[in-house]
Amino acid sequence: xxxxxxxxxxxxxxxxxxxxxxxxxxxxxxxxxxxxxxxxxxxxxxxxxxxxxxxxxxxxxxxxxxxxxxxxxxxxxxxxxxxxxxxxxxxxxxxxxxxxxxxxxxxxxxxxxxxxxxxxxxxxxxxxxxxxxxxxxxxxxxx
Amino acid sequence: xxxxxxxxxxxxxxxxxxxxxxxxxxxxxxxxxxxxxxxxxxxxxxxxxxxxxxxxxxxxxxxxxxxxxxxxxxxxxxxxxxxxxxxxxxxxxxxxxxxxxxxxxxxxxxxxxx
Numbered sequence: 001x002x003x004x005x006x007x008x009x010x011x012x013x014x015x016x017x018x019x020x021x022x023x024x025x026x027x028x029x030x031x032x033x034x035x036x037x038x039x040x041x042x043x044x045x046x047x048x049x050x051x052x053x054x055x056x057x058x059x060x061x062x063x064x065x066x067x068x069x070x071x072x073x074x075x076x077x078x079x080x081x082x083x084x085x086x087x088x089x090x091x092x093x094x095x096x097x098x099x100x101x102x103x104x105x106x107x108x109x110x111x112x113x114x115x116x117x118x119x120x121x122x123x124x125x126x127x128x129x130x131x132x133x134x135x136x137x138x139x140x141x142x143x
Numbered sequence: 144x145x146x147x148x149x150x151x152x153x154x155x156x157x158x159x160x161x162x163x164x165x166x167x168x169x170x171x172x173x174x175x176x177x178x179x180x181x182x183x184x185x186x187x188x189x190x191x192x193x194x195x196x197x198x199x200x201x202x203x204x205x206x207x208x209x210x211x212x213x214x215x216x217x218x219x220x221x222x223x224x225x226x227x228x229x230x231x232x233x234x235x236x237x238x239x240x241x242x243x244x245x246x247x248x249x250x251x252x253x254x255x256x257x
Binding site for chain 1: 179
């Protein structure tokens, strides 16, 4: 992990619904422009979108950092939100703390974190109450 | 199948000023849960849904969907329409229920992609 990435970029995520999803589209477009492995692009797009929506809905804004390497992509998503009290429960498919308003918009299916985990090769989540949440994801080519 | 064929058969309307009806539709998906759509749609799909807000367009953009058919009485918000226009996603509306829309598309030969 000490190798320098070929390309690294940070994308701010605002805490509003109007621009939600835009950072994920940028991440995907960069990987497409590079001509990266299409399977990785597909998985990065799904996971990054879900993580971005979590940052918007619960984190009050944050940042997505992408590092592109020859055979894998690292995505780090950080917010300064309230933190997740029970990570184990949050990872259960179908569990959601979404508000009624979010559910009416089609969110809150309880598929966010499970989708992120399913689409990444390495998934690490750290959350501290009152400080925020950080996701470290690795997507390997051919994996 | 060309978008134009679908628009003609279903008599779809669109809030968009310009549309490229020569684009290909390669499959279809119906769902109102965005996580479900992001996980299971394929590039070229036409998406049938009740949801119409700017996040719907972000999902369609990310998954490279060809078009969205909005069912029910949800008029697409201007913000969603302008975002769709800039991303090249076509939005249509219909008075038909989702079941009828999907049935007609299936009859035309369109299938869900797996």
